[in-house]
Amino acid sequence: xxxxxxxxxxxxxxxxxxxxxxxxxxxxxxxxxxxxxxxxxxxxxxxxxxxxxxxxxxxxxxxxxxxxxxxxxxxxxxxxxxxxxxxxxxxxxxxxxxxxxxxxxxxxxxxxxxxxxxxxxxxxxxxxxxxxxxxxxxxxxxxxxxxxxxxxxxxxxxxxxxxxxxxxxxxxxxxxxxxxxxxxxxxxxxxxxxxxxxxxxxxxxxxxxxxxxxxxxxxxxxxxxxxxxxxxxxxxxxxxxxxxxxxxxxxxxxxxxxxxxxxxxxxxxxxxxxxxxxxxxxxxxxxxxxxxxxxxxxxxxxxxxxxxxxxxxxxxxxxxxxxxxxxxxxxxxxxxx
Ligand SMILES: NC(=O)c1ccc[n+]([C@@H]2O[C@H](COP(=O)([O-])OP(=O)(O)OC[C@H]3O[C@@H](n4cnc5c(N)ncnc54)[C@H](O)[C@@H]3O)[C@@H](O)[C@H]2O)c1
Numbered sequence: 001x002x003x004x005x006x007x008x009x010x011x012x013x014x015x016x017x018x019x020x021x022x023x024x025x026x027x028x029x030x031x032x033x034x035x036x037x038x039x040x041x042x043x044x045x046x047x048x049x050x051x052x053x054x055x056x057x058x059x060x061x062x063x064x065x066x067x068x069x070x071x072x073x074x075x076x077x078x079x080x081x082x083x084x085x086x087x088x089x090x091x092x093x094x095x096x097x098x099x100x101x102x103x104x105x106x107x108x109x110x111x112x113x114x115x116x117x118x119x120x121x122x123x124x125x126x127x128x129x130x131x132x133x134x135x136x137x138x139x140x141x142x143x144x145x146x147x148x149x150x151x152x153x154x155x156x157x158x159x160x161x162x163x164x165x166x167x168x169x170x171x172x173x174x175x176x177x178x179x180x181x182x183x184x185x186x187x188x189x190x191x192x193x194x195x196x197x198x199x200x201x202x203x204x205x206x207x208x209x210x211x212x213x214x215x216x217x218x219x220x221x222x223x224x225x226x227x228x229x230x231x232x233x234x235x236x237x238x239x240x241x242x243x244x245x246x247x248x249x250x251x252x253x254x255x256x257x258x259x260x261x262x263x264x265x266x267x268x269x270x271x272x273x274x275x276x277x278x279x280x281x282x283x284x285x286x287x288x289x290x291x292x293x294x295x296x297x298x299x300x301x302x303x304x305x306x307x308x309x310x311x312x313x314x315x316x317x318x319x320x321x322x323x324x325x326x327x328x329x330x331x332x333x334x335x336x337x
Contacts (some may be wrong), residue, residue: 006065073096093120184318
């Protein structure tokens, strides 16, 4: 089978991991080009992995005729322009979430995807590729939990990462767009419905710096869905114990909980603190399998000439809902969709 030749842009926290996975762990793909505006980081990584094609300018990279596809892990506000440029250059595209930081940006990506039905576009909502979430969703679809009453999603970054979060706050789009998008996507995917009303609250409980961006360090939203299900989302940056992503779906016949204790593994430690389990410390650790599985799916879609389940419209809808959560948080008003 011909290997899909990939150029990866953005070698930051997640982009480095995607690039490393493509270089060494995805059988159907070959990493042939790297792009980052930070030349030192770029050369260090390209030298270490023996990648000959290296670019500080993304527009240069996508003119490389050897490429079949790009993987975009650049800052969120660059995604949709880079998606459109790559599709127009005839390349398949995998882009990190969020699709865009506002609706206007998302429309740029939608139009580009519609111009190129022959190409594969996939968005990185990796939780859908986590085995536990996929298993839980199958149970919901089989009717095993009855009608969904409540979806509850918590996404908390560890306090130990707070400096990075503050530095990133100016161009992240805010807590709802940057972080809660994962839970918004999961809620839509699991509840199979769209919100009709949104209320949002929160504040700066430990780090006033987020206030400068009309954001909070911990925020929450409550939604009523078209099918009457309730959705409660909580996104925070100050978890003292580690990276905490937990989800609960309460149905009329059963309740599903995913990672209600965010344990690192099955080991229990019995020592002078008592009995405890260690916690995942970041998204790379918790979703290691999911990041691999989603890129594998992207490559398989290209090989099999089929489209991924996650569409560009899921990206737009999720950004729209996250944007309305942000508006509800800023105005303290109930939003009717
Ligand atoms: N799916 C997930 O779980 C998840 C987790 C983290 C981040 N993300 C997303 O991934 C994206 C990147 O996040 P990150 O945390 O890795 O960011 P980061 O700040 O760590 O890295 C961004 C990288 O992009 C480079 N860059 C910036 N502008 C560029 C340009 N014009 N051309 C080329 N390179 C450029 C920077 O030098 C840096 O190396 C964001 O959109 C974020 O929302 C997703």
